[in-house]
Structure formats: structure tokens, C-alpha cells
Amino acid sequence: MDILVVGGGGREHAIIWSLSKSPRAGKIYCAPGNAGIAQLAECVPIGVFEFDRLTAFAKEREVGLVVIGPDDPLAGGIVDAFEAEGIPVFGPRRNAAEIEGSKTFMKDLLHKYNIPTAAYEKFDDYEAAAAYLQEQPLPIVIKADGLAAGKGVTVAYSREEADKALADIMVSKVFGEAGAQVVIEEFLAGQEMSILAFVDGETVRPMAAAQDHKPVFDGDKGPNTGGMGTYSPLPHIDEAIIREAVESIIEPTAKAMVAEGRPFSGVLFAGLMISPDGKPKTIEFNARFGDPETQVVLPRLKSDLLEIFLAVVEGRLADIEIEWSEEAAVCVVLASGGYPGSYPKGEPISGLEEDGEGLVFHAGTARGEDGSWLTNGGRVLGVVGLGADIREAREAAYARAERIAFPGKQSRSDIAMKALV
Template identity: 50%
Template sequence: MKVMVVGGGGREHALCWKLKGSQSVSEVFCAPGNPGIARDARCVNVGAEDIDGLMELALAEKPDLVVVGPEVPLVLGLGNQLRAEGFPVFGPDKAAANLEGSKSFSKRLMHEASVPTARFEVHVDVEEAIETIRAWGAPIVVKASGLAAGKGVIVAQTEKEAIDAVRDMLSGNSFGEAGSQVVIEEFLTGEEASCLFIVSGDTILPLASSQDHKALLDGDKGPNTGGMGAYSPAPCVTEAIANEVLETVAHPIINALKKKGAEFIGILYAGVMLTEDGPKALEFNVRFGDPECQPLMSRLKSDLGEVLLAAANKKLDGVELEWHEGTALCVVVSSDGYPASFDKGQSIGGLDAVEAAGTTVFHAGTAEKDGNIINAGGRVLGVTAVAPTVKEAQQTVYSALEKLDWPGGFYRRDIGYRAVAREAS
């Protein structure tokens, strides 16, 4: 079959790479793609948020399956328009995508569905938000309600930091429309994990567990980013915990959406905190995580094309997933200065040598200029390896990264540290 992938980041590169290797897939094309994706799929220069352009492309190319990678086109209703033209789509409609598009909607739905989550309040007024912060004390979490590319969450260690964040979002317009509402949340203590599910109507198929590293610096210090690395499986997610998340988080939220007339087809990503009182949902995404997708696709043994088409056609019941043994670990190389300002257009060398050292390099924020790969975004590369243990996967990636020739690149040096410590003990 012919598959159209929408997006141009590391997640989409991993999906195109995996689809290219699927026996069920004869052709993959990607809009807009990037120079790395161009190795695995035909790239068409139509932006991921250009809904009219994407519709024209689909009608011209007539793909057998459309896989929507990023959240923005889903929130804009691309899934609705594609389905109206008869295309099988992997990605939810606009109403279900609101689960990620609005944190206030998501938290209220969790409350309605009795999904275990942190205590919260939604505010549009600065002074009322400040009252809540002073009443609850710190540490406390402040979230921009709308889409903020993974950066709209402030884990404030002091009341002042939280109040500054609220003022910044509601008055300072630091996240634009995304910050016109804020969610104030109780701070939860525990270990965070990513639990992803392929959802097709009433059928929910869990993926292997994974763990993201959202903070910029080693030891989970510094500001939140879109993710600086990930690995799969996550040892903290035992079989019992995985089952508990499926029964107390995934099924209730999908049922709650269905009651509102929003049927879900696509990826449900539950970010969960493993607390002393059990798993609690932090937030939901409606697409593969980035960078979680890179290690997940590296470990997946099953034919991805077959699985996603079955989900799109509501024929997922009875499908089982097979996984390669061992651990896949991805380290994100970002532009130095990310998530704040950074310089673009820097030449990146040594990529072939990095891959020759036993890794797969997934491109995210790259472009091509005069035959050279340059940085064109904040998170630029996802260097990924599969090995029998977390420690070996970690060593392979960091050893390979020594061959990267990009002085303006930055990466954490401790991705997977929790799992490495668990292995050692």
C-alpha cells in the first residue's frame, strides 16, 4: 500500500523509517519531511499545518493510509476532512484531539471520568490564579492550557516562580493564545513514565512502555523542553502498573470521549506519574511522543503499516504487537540555547560516522543547504541505539556522539540514568 505521513520531525522520521521496512508498504511519501526523512520517503513540500494543501496532496496522490504525526493538524481537523473524502486515517478527529489541544478540557474530562490525576483549577484571571498559588503553596505546577510544543509546563519550586509564570502566560502573552487559560496543578511526587496506546474505537492496544526526559539538563534540572531523550522499555512500568494504567486511565478517558460523541482512532499518549498512591495521569497527547517514537519504532517487530491500517479501518481487535528484546535508547541533540533562542544554519558533520558506530540518526530540525545538513530547529537529531541492556544502549549512543562534528550542538549526558541505576542494583 501507499502511505502518506504528515509532519517533518524526529517522530515522523522514525515512522517513515519503520513504514519503509514494512512488507505491507510499497511506497511512503511525507509532507513536508526533512533531509533525513528523504532517505526513507519521498518528501513533498507541503507544510504540516497547511490543511488545504494537505487535502489537495491526498486527493492527487490517493494514499491507502494517511498517518498524521504532529498534534497541530489533528487539532485543526485534518482527520475530519480526510475521512470525509474516504481516506483511512491514523489520527483522531478534531473533537478527540481536543484532549491535547486544551489542557483545561482534558483535566475536566479526567475529573468526569474518575481518572486519577492531580488536584487542579483552571484560571483566566491573574489575581484569582495567584490566590490559588498562595493557598496551595509550592512546589506547584503551572500549565498553559493550549498547545505550546511541550514547553508550556512550569514546575515552580517557589510561589514567586509560579506567580511569575502565571503573569507571564496570562498577561505577558508568552505562549500567545495557548496561555490565555492556565491550569494550576498540585505537584505530584514520583517517577514519570510514558504509556502509549493504539486506539481504534473500543479496542485499545498498549505499546511497550517508555520514559522521556523533559528537562534540559542532566539530573532533570533546568527548564522543560519537548524532550531531550527517551528509552524503551521503562523498568519502572511493571506489568501490574501497565495493566492499572490501561484500566484506570486509558479505558475511562476513551469512554468519556465517546460519550461526548468523539470516537478515537490513533495514539493515546498518557503521561503518568507513578506515585505512592498508584499511577496518576499528568496529561494526554493524541499522537506518538517525540522522542519516545524513536526507541519504540526501533524495538517494534510487527509490520507497522498493517497495524496502523487495521486501526484506521476499525479492525484492530485481535491484533498483537511483537517487540525486539533489549532496550532502545534515543539521545536528542538540540541547538545550543534551546528552548530559548538559538542560531540556525550551522553545518552538521560526522553523521555517517555516528551511524557507522551502531546507531540510527533520526532527523528532526534539519535542513539542507549547498549539499550540507544544517540545523533549522531547536531539537535537531535523535541518535538511537538498540542493545541487550540500557547501559549498553547508552554507551553505544554516547560513544557514537563523540564522532558528531557540530560545535553548536547540545545534549544531555545521562539519558536512561534511572534505568541504568536499576540494572546496576
């Protein structure tokens, strides 16, 4: 079966790597892809929002399955476009993807169905939001309502920081229309956890749990990024807490979406906070594979990813079992200097050609005219180490990461340390 994967980052590289292991996988295309993905798939120069061109390409090549990676086209209705042409597609429809596309929709849904989350208020008027903000205790969390490439959330520890975050979103409109509304919510303290789940209506099959590192610098300092590294499993979080998160948050949310006439099909990704008393609460929902969570979750998948995708698309997820490896995985992101602010492109990368343990997923790379590797994004590479436990996987990831160099290379040195304390 020929497959088209839409997207072009580290997440899509990991998805294609996993799909390529399926005996049922034929030719894999990726639109638009990147230089690293081109080693496994034929990259097609079509943008993720060119729905007409994408559907035409899939029909012309008689693609048997389309897989959508990024959030923006899901929120824009890309799944609806493929379904209208009768093309099998993995991902939620536009009305279900709103669980990520609108934080106010997501918070209102959780509130309506009594699903644990932080207390919040929503605003579309700057003056009203600013007045409310002054009355709230610090720290406080301020979120742009719409999609902002993972950067629309500020945890403010001072009045100045809170005021600036709100003004940036609603007055300066640094996130454009994504900031037309804001959500101001209570700060939740505790351990963060990500649980991705395959979902087909009310059927939920959780994946291995993971933990992301959003801030750019060690010790969770500095501005938020799309993610500087992740690891799985989470040996410091009790299995009972993970089960409770699935049973009290993810499964009720899937049922709530069905009840709202927005049945979810695809990957539902819960960003959770485990409070000091061991109770999980919802920080956010995403409507697709996380990045870089995918880079550690899929290497632990023993089952055939293509078979799972087809089961979801065909509405028979309840009929299959999914197996996970006991092996641990740690991903260290190598980013361009200046990220998550402005950064250069076209810097030469060395150390990619050598053989070595672990996996290297490309997020932002290109090829020079001479075939050399060049940087082409903020997050450049996700270096994944595997091992019998987190310590072993972490050592493998950092050993491989150290052998890769490019001008301005930055990475965190404390990925997965929380699991070793």
C-alpha cells in the same frame, strides 16, 4: 500502497523508517519532511496546516493512507478534512484531539469519570488565578490550557517562579491564545512514565512503556524542552504498575471518550506519574505519537506498523496481535546551543555519513548547496542505541552521539540513568 506522512521532525522520521519496512508499503511521501527524512521518502513542500493542498495532493497521487504526526494540525481538524474527502487517515478527529488540545477539557473529563489525576483548578481570569496561587503549597504546577510545543508547563518551586509563570502565560501571553486559560494543579512526586497506545474506540493496545527527559540539563534541571532523550523498556518500574496504568487510566479514558461522543482513533499517549506507593496518576494526555518516545518505541516493534495503522483506521484493532522485542532502546537528543531559547541555524554537522551501530533520526536538519548537513532546528538529531539491556543500549547511543559534531551541540549526559540506579 502509497503513504503520505504529515510532519517534519524526528517522530515522523521514526514513523517513516518503521513504515518503510512493511512489504505493503509503496512510495512514501512526507509533507513537509526534513533533510534526513528525504533519504527514505519524497518530501513535499506543503505545510501541515495547508489542509486543502494536502488533501488535493493525496487525491492526485492516489495515496492509500495518510498518517498525521504533529499535535497542532490534529487539534485544527486535519483528520476531519481528509475524512471529508474520503481519504483513509490515521489520527483522531478534532473533537477527540481536544484531549491534548485543551488541558481543561482533559482534566474535566478525568474528574467526571473518576480517572486518577492530580487535584486542580482552572482559570480564565488572571487576578483570580493569582489569588488562588498564593494559597497553594509549593511546589505547584502551572499549565497553559492549549498547545505550546511541549513548553507550556512550569513546575514552580518558589513564589517568584510561580508568579512569573502565571504572568508569562496570562499577562505577557508568551504562548498566545494557548494561555487564555490556565490549569493550576498539585505537584505529584514520583517516577514519570509514558505509555503510548494504539486506540480504536474502546479497544486499547498498549505499546512498550518509555520514559522521557523534559528539562534541558542533567539532573532534570533547567527549563522544559520538547524532550532531551528517552528510553524503553523501564526495568525499574514493575510490570504490575504498567498494567494498572493501562487498566485504571488509558482504557477508562478511551471508554469515556466514546461515552462523550468523541471516540478516539489513533495513538493515545498517557504521561503518568508513579507515586511512591506505586499508584499511577495522569499528568497529561497527548493525541499522537510522542517525540522523542517514538524514536525508542518503534525500534522495539516486531509487528508491521502499516498493518496496525490500517487496523485502527478500519476499526478492527481488536482482531490483531502486536509483538514487541525484548531489546532495549535509548535515544539521546542532540540540540542546538541556546535551545529551548533562541538558537542559530545553518551550523555544519559532521559525523553523519559514517556507518555505525544504532539509528539516527533527524529532527531539525537541512542540506547545504554542496550537499553538506546543516542544523535547522532546536532539537537537531535523535541518536538511538539498541542493546540487550538499557546499559548496553545507552552505551551504544552515547558512542554514536559522540561521533557527531556541530558548533554549540548540547545534550544531556544522564539519559536512562534512572533505570540503572
